[in-house]
Amino acid sequence: MxxxxxxxxxxxxxxxxxxxxxxxxxxxxxxxxxxxxxxxxxxxxxxxxxxxxxxxxxxxxxxxxxxxxxxxxxxxxxxxxxxxxxxxxxxxxxxxxxxxxxxxxxxxxxxxxxxxxxxxxxxxxxxxxxxxxxxxxxxxxxxxxxxxxxxxxxxxxxxxxxxxxxxxxxxxxxxxxxxxxxxxxxxxxxxxxxxxxxxxxxxxxxxxxxxxxxxxxxxxxxxxxxxxxxxxxxxxxxxxxxxxxxxxxxxxxxxxxxxxxxxxxxxxxxxxxxxxxxxxxxxxxxxxxxxxxxxxxxxxxxxxxxxxxxxxxxxxxxxxxxxxxxxxxxxxxxxxxxxxxxxxxxxxxxxxxxxxxxxxxxxxxxxxxxxxxRTPADLEVVGCEEHLRMQAEAADLGITLVKNTLDQLPLNPTDHRRVRIYHLTGEVGGITGGGEADMLDLYVRLLTERGYEVTINDGTTRVKGPTLKYRDEVDAALILAEVIGYGAQNNYRIQWKTAMSNECPWYVWEVPTFMVSHNFTTHLHDATMVKAYINAYHPNEANVRATLDKLEGRSQFKGTPNDLVWTEKWQAKL
Incomplete structure (x- = not known):
């Protein structure tokens, strides 16, 4: 006892x-x-x-x-x-x-x-x-x-x-x-x-x-x-x-x-x-x-x-x-x-x-x-300037370039003006959220403000179309993984919107392709073919802005990945 x-x-x-x-x-x-x-x-x-x-x-x-x-x-x-x-x-x-x-x-x-x-x-x-x-x-x-x-x-x-x-x-x-x-x-x-x-x-x-x-x-x-x-x-x-x-x-x-x-x-x-x-x-x-x-x-x-x-x-x-x-x-x-x-x-x-x-x-x-x-005056600290500064510092220090094996960075509106976005989601409306349009809309707005023309891929179809036509219409692909889930599966991986969906990264050799995860850190298991991969950890605005700054070379990537990001797959490092 x-x-x-x-x-x-x-x-x-x-x-x-x-x-x-x-x-x-x-x-x-x-x-x-x-x-x-x-x-x-x-x-x-x-x-x-x-x-x-x-x-x-x-x-x-x-x-x-x-x-x-x-x-x-x-x-x-x-x-x-x-x-x-x-x-x-x-x-x-x-x-x-x-x-x-x-x-x-x-x-x-x-x-x-x-x-x-x-x-x-x-x-x-x-x-x-x-x-x-x-x-x-x-x-x-x-x-x-x-x-x-x-x-x-x-x-x-x-x-x-x-x-x-x-x-x-x-x-x-x-x-x-x-x-x-x-x-x-x-x-x-x-x-x-x-x-x-x-x-x-x-x-x-x-x-x-x-x-x-x-x-x-x-x-x-x-x-x-x-x-x-x-x-x-x-x-x-x-x-x-x-x-x-x-x-x-x-x-x-x-x-x-x-x-x-x-x-x-x-x-x-x-x-x-x-x-x-x-x-x-x-x-x-x-x-x-x-x-x-x-x-x-x-x-x-x-x-x-x-x-x-x-x-x-x-x-x-x-x-x-x-x-x-x-x-x-x-x-x-x-x-x-x-x-x-x-x-x-x-x-x-x-x-x-x-x-x-x-x-x-x-x-x-x-x-x-x-x-x-507590009183309403106590709430003044919520989202105060000091806290937002700490948030921005953490975003700057944490966002991680895991791989860039084809040296395709930086993203820029001259070489990559027409960006096709692929939004990968988990449970929409689940206990912990994720998959709503907020982060996607923010990316579209910020990219547009920075001089890009943005289209959003419809991943509910298998149709890819002619590859030469794709290369004529798209200068860069940006895969945004916002796979968030809780309690409905024993573990969460990328689930494409349909079998052999056209959002699967078939296009990595057609146009420069950049994948960013705003939650789980181990998506290379399901996307080993991606040549430029970033872990951005969370879909808040500070992390999104910092991610774009780093993709464009306005700021250095400062985060360091652990070895689990490679998911024990040798091809993930290629």
């Missing part, structure tokens, strides 16, 4: 008054309120499409006593208004989380993107990493969020993995530590707590835990040398929370509990030997553990929901991420306490860990003094 939480030790370091508030608050909670503190609810703007929720935000707080809030969508003013309502309605102040892995854009629609993990790695700059955390923290604070479910501290070892392709900060433990520690330090300037993810580590395989149990196949020795070093670094740096992934670590589980059969191997969210044994005892983590989203198949395929809801807490998680059905999940958790699946000691310890984070932020003092809620 792991040691119980020590609220006077890191990462809490509470004084006597803060500890007293935790203990007094815990003593005053009913069983229902103790159960509620374990839950994180996802609030929506408008109808709750996931659960058919019939309650208002205030009614959810009053009826289910949730300890942590998340939300989906919304502009900064909308989110701030919602979060103020939630704090006003809650007896115990709320931890309010956002997913800011690359800037304030993870907290609101109008937040400022700085750099993803992949773009940060390409810059080679710890200052960019710090800026991404700094802007995340400032813009989160402006809306009233206080807990970041980022950075992602996974190690991208498998090039086929698109789950953390853009979110991972490197392919080695050293690089992940090098960039994620400054990220955390940057957001701490605004008093934001950190939850690192996805313990015990994603990036070694290609599958998505939204759809299947993830498995990290590393040996205990190699895990200690890689992911273990990353977690040790963040624990030493005072990280407050760890998000457990629905990822199994079978060889370590069986080392810690040799009696486990293969059939008994569980994802970390349900594995006491990993949570209580490895993380909290062996690595000495004294903070709070939260599950990854509980609708993911890596968890739901393990056993009945009625069983795994309380078992996650019994195994060592301290908070449960998202309801499926409010009444049903609450009843499952409460029954788990009443039946002894969750002991009173384990329930109290989990509550202390969550309340301790609230005490660390002095949320109770802010609530009492009337300073907990």
């Amino acid at each position: 792991a040691e119980l939480v020590d609220l006077k030790a890191a990462p809490y370091s509470l004084d006597e008054d803060q500890v007293a508030w935790v203990e007094e608050t815990l003593a005053g909670l009913s069983l229902d309120e103790q159960v509620g503190q374990l839950f994180t609810n996802l609030f929506f703007f408008g109808e709750d499409a996931f659960s058919g929720n019939p309650y208002t935000a205030e009614q959810i707080i009053e009826k289910f006593h949730v300890g942590i809030a998340r939300y989906h969508g919304g502009t900064s003013d909308q989110v701030q208004a919602l979060l103020n309502r939630l704090q006003q309605a809650s007896k115990v102040p709320l931890l309010i989380a956002a997913n800011c892995d690359s800037g304030g854009n993870g907290a609101m629609k109008d937040g400022t993107y700085i750099a993803s993990g992949a773009q940060t790695e390409a810059t080679g700059s710890v200052e960019v990493a710090r800026n991404a955390g700094y802007v995340s923290g400032r813009e989160m604070h402006a809306i009233g969020a206080n807990l970041n479910f980022d950075p992602c501290v996974d190690i991208l070892e498998n090039w086929r993995n698109t789950i953390v392709n853009t979110r991972a900060y490197g392919t080695t433990a050293d690089d992940v530590i090098r960039y994620t520690i400054p990220f955390v330090e940057g957001q701490r300037e605004s008093g934001i707590l950190t939850a690192i993810k996805h313990f015990p580590g994603d990036g070694t395989e290609e599958r998505d835990q939204h759809l299947v149990l993830g498995v990290n196949e590393l040996s205990p020795e190699r895990w200690d040398e890689t992911f273990g070093r990353v977690y040790q670094a963040h624990i030493a740096n005072g990280v407050e929370m760890v998000m457990a992934g629905h990822i199994a670590l079978p060889y370590y589980s069986q080392k810690l509990n040799p009696a486990l059969s293969d059939a008994e191997i569980m994802p970390a969210t349900l594995a006491p030997e990993l949570l209580t044994g490895l993380l909290k005892t062996q690595l000495g983590f004294n903070g709070a553990v939260i599950t990854d989203a509980s609708h993911m198949l890596g968890m739901t395929s393990a056993m009945r929901r009625e069983d795994y809801v309380p078992l996650s807490i019994a195994a060592g998680c301290d908070a449960f991420l998202f309801f499926n059905n409010l009444e049903e999940d609450f009843a499952f958790m409460k029954a788990g306490v009443e039946k002894g699946v969750i002991t009173q000691e384990r329930l109290d310890d989990a509550n202390r860990r969550i309340l301790g984070l609230k005490a660390k932020l002095r949320l109770h003092e802010k609530k009492a003094s009337g300073t907990l809620l």
Whole structure:
């Protein structure tokens, strides 16, 4: 059994008054309120499409006593208004989380993107990493969020993995530590707590835990040398929370509990030997553990929901991420306490860990003094000049020329006046967006302003037409890959709009062809024939403008690719 939480030790370091508030608050909670503190609810703007929720935000707080809030969508003013309502309605102040892995854009629609993990790695700059955390923290604070479910501290070892392709900060433990520690330090300037993810580590395989149990196949020795070093670094740096992934670590589980059969191997969210044994005892983590989203198949395929809801807490998680059905999940958790699946000691310890984070932020003092809620004036930092300057710097440093083997650059309106654009998209209207016309329209406008004549290819047909006619009509081809997707496939690759679509790069020897990816970094796997390839990481305006400047030779390419961009294909380098 792991040691119980020590609220006077890191990462809490509470004084006597803060500890007293935790203990007094815990003593005053009913069983229902103790159960509620374990839950994180996802609030929506408008109808709750996931659960058919019939309650208002205030009614959810009053009826289910949730300890942590998340939300989906919304502009900064909308989110701030919602979060103020939630704090006003809650007896115990709320931890309010956002997913800011690359800037304030993870907290609101109008937040400022700085750099993803992949773009940060390409810059080679710890200052960019710090800026991404700094802007995340400032813009989160402006809306009233206080807990970041980022950075992602996974190690991208498998090039086929698109789950953390853009979110991972490197392919080695050293690089992940090098960039994620400054990220955390940057957001701490605004008093934001950190939850690192996805313990015990994603990036070694290609599958998505939204759809299947993830498995990290590393040996205990190699895990200690890689992911273990990353977690040790963040624990030493005072990280407050760890998000457990629905990822199994079978060889370590069986080392810690040799009696486990293969059939008994569980994802970390349900594995006491990993949570209580490895993380909290062996690595000495004294903070709070939260599950990854509980609708993911890596968890739901393990056993009945009625069983795994309380078992996650019994195994060592301290908070449960998202309801499926409010009444049903609450009843499952409460029954788990009443039946002894969750002991009173384990329930109290989990509550202390969550309340301790609230005490660390002095949320109770802010609530009492009337300073907990945010104001419209706080929103002035969102998209401010300082943040936009940091965004432009990250774009300049990060955009990466991976290959230019025919020396076809620079693009220019004299030699390449007539540009044919091929827009490759992933899921249109998916959870994470992508594939809409915004980026395409921006390219068309900027190219036109710079003296080019732009046409857009219709990729829904196979018809290519005569090649000589194509060369007479087109001076350069520009392939814009905006392949963004989430949770509908185990990994994402280029999917042409139809079989043998005319957007496939058949034209690379007919006209100079330039391919730019504004998301995933490994598209050369599907386009090895392309001779000029650029990774631009994100479809925001700063990255688009910087990409065009670099294509035209107005600015140098400064980003550095990692070896995974070649996808183990020798022909990708030709």
